[in-house]
Amino acid sequence: MKYHSTNGPALQIGFKEAVLKGLPHDKGLFFPKEIPTLPADFFAQLPTLTLPQIAVEVLQPFVTPDLTPEALKTICEEVFTFPIPLVEVEQGIYALELFHGPTCAFKDVGARFMSRCLQAFAEPDQPVTVLVATSGDTGSAVANGFLGLENIDVVVLYPQNGVSPIQEMQFTTLGQNISAVAVEGSFDDCQALVKQAFADEELNQKRNLSSANSINVARWLPQMVYYFHAWGQWKKQNPAAEQVTISVPSGNFGNLAAGLLARHMGLPVTYFVAATNQNKIVPHYLETGEYAPAPSVCTIANAMDVGNPNNFPRIQELFGQDLEALKAVVKGFWADDEEIKGTIRLVHQATGYLLDPHGAIGYLSLRQLLPELNTPGIFLETAHPAKFKESMEPVLNQEIALPQQLQAFTGKQKQVTDMPNDFAGLKLLLMQEHKEGTL
Ligand SMILES: *Cc1c(COP(=O)(O)O)cnc(C)c1O
Numbered sequence: 398m399k400y401h402s403t404n405g406p407a408l409q410i411g412f413k414e415a416v417l418k419g420l421p422h423d424k425g426l427f428f429p430k431e432i433p434t435l436p437a438d439f440f441a442q443l444p445t446l447t448l449p450q451i452a453v454e455v456l457q458p459f460v461t462p463d464l465t466p467e468a469l470k471t472i473c474e475e476v477f478t479f480p481i482p483l484v485e486v487e488q489g490i491y492a493l494e495l496f497h498g499p500t501c502a503f504k505d506v507g508a509r510f511m512s513r514c515l516q517a518f519a520e521p522d523q524p525v526t527v528l529v530a531t532s533g534d535t536g537s538a539v540a541n542g543f544l545g546l547e548n549i550d551v552v553v554l555y556p557q558n559g560v561s562p563i564q565e566m567q568f569t570t571l572g573q574n575i576s577a578v579a580v581e582g583s584f585d586d587c588q589a590l591v592k593q594a595f596a597d598e599e600l601n602q603k604r605n606l607s608s609a610n611s612i613n614v615a616r617w618l619p620q621m622v623y624y625f626h627a628w629g630q631w632k633k634q635n636p637a638a639e640q641v642t643i644s645v646p647s648g649n650f651g652n653l654a655a656g657l658l659a660r661h662m663g664l665p666v667t668y669f670v671a672a673t674n675q676n677k678i679v680p681h682y683l684e685t686g687e688y689a690p691a692p693s694v695c696t697i698a699n700a701m702d703v704g705n706p707n708n709f710p711r712i713q714e715l716f717g718q719d720l721e722a723l724k725a726v727v728k729g730f731w732a733d734d735e736e737i738k739g740t741i742r743l744v745h746q747a748t749g750y751l752l753d754p755h756g757a758i759g760y761l762s763l764r765q766l767l768p769e770l771n772t773p774g775i776f777l778e779t780a781h782p783a784k785f786k787e788s789m790e791p792v793l794n795q796e797i798a799l800p801q802q803l804q805a806f807t808g809k810q811k812q813v814t815d816m817p818n819d820f821a822g823l824k825l826l827l828m829q830e831h832k833e834g835t836l
Contacts, residue, residue: 419608537567611651680729
């Protein structure tokens with residue numbers, strides 16, 4: 398597969414190069430030159446295939462020839478080691494639970510896949526520095542996925558007051574090849590700093606930078622796998638049903654872009670919902686045709702506090718920059734903090750199911766839109782509710798137990814470098830010699 402930039406067809410590079418580069422120099426995003434369609438018998442078999450089997454089938458065309466079929470199979474078997482169950486919350490509404498991985502968020506899938514690709518591609522004498530901005534869950538998934546890998550350093554940039562305490566513990570206490578930088582600013586500021594770092598030649602020569610944000614194709618593409626899996630599981634439970642809507646709680650829009658790419662490969666999902674918190678850039682665009690990135694607003698669904706969604710150009714590219722075509726498939730929805738809290742409380746009371754603040758928006762979007770769309774619905778449960786313990790417990794008036802994966806982080810020592818929102822400062826940090834766990 399060749400990849401070009403969403404800013405123009407001139408550049409053509411392979412998977413390996415796209416993974417190592419992260420971003421093209423023209424500030425676009427890498428995008429596959431062709432989108433293969435999968436055969437009918439693949440869809441017929443889907444309900445019986447395992448996640449690694451689905452992954453190999455779906456991803457092979459995107460990684461050939463840089464990963465052999467055997468190498469891809471090994472990676473997929475190492476990545477998809479945890480279940481991704483489809484759970485019926487109530488009649489016609491299902492949760493796809495993406496939080497059973499090592500850091501309890503869907504980002505484990507992309508981060509683990511990317512870490513194995515980078516390891517396969519990195520040159521032994523050229524250490525790579527992975528620079529990543531996080532709104533909470535990317536940092537932990539990437540840090541966990543890369544921890545202890547030789548020749549790869551990870552630097553996590555995060556908004557100082559923008560992530561939950563458990564999220565922060567997950568990437569500030571690991572040491573070894575993982576460093577954390579708390580930026581006095583928002584997630585968008587962190588993301589802008591990362592972009593600036595990539596554009597800085599001197600820095601790139603010194604550190605051999607690679608990006609692990611969802612803009613990297615090795616994080617973006619494997620997210621398709623669980624949409625195929627979800628549809629297969631749904632079909633198993635509803636063999637006669639034809640139409641279905643999938644709601645995707647979105648911030649940077651990598652996850653939704655992966656779902657839509659899966660649809661272009663033939664996955665028969667009728668509609669998608671672009672579900673956001675008050676950072677409603679995309680729902681607003683779908684409603685009015687005006688695309689207006691804005692400074693991000695802090696919400697209790699903090700992993701979606703994004704005012705300038707980085708992956709949206711990929712969605713535009715998929716639909717040929719045609720707003721009407723996009724609107725025929727993707728429906729917009731957004732909710733504020735009070736609606737999120739009310740939904741968490743109500744669903745817990747009525748069904749016993751514990752939504753997290755992000756999944757709650759997905760659930761609520763289905764409750765409101767399905768009567769009109771006239772299909773059953775699946776929403777993505779993107780993180781474990783215990784990651785947001787501090788904001789959830791007052792809503793439910795009860796304690797939430799930490800799953801085993803998260804218990805491991807409590808009581809550990811944080812190692813963080815604080816920094817103003819300023820590129821010169823970041824550059825200085827990255828140019829100096831790095832020590833374990835502190836850059
Ligand atoms: C990252 C994240 C999202 C948003 O995903 P995007 O791919 O950035 O749209 C939603 N929910 C949770 C819990 C996340 O960590």
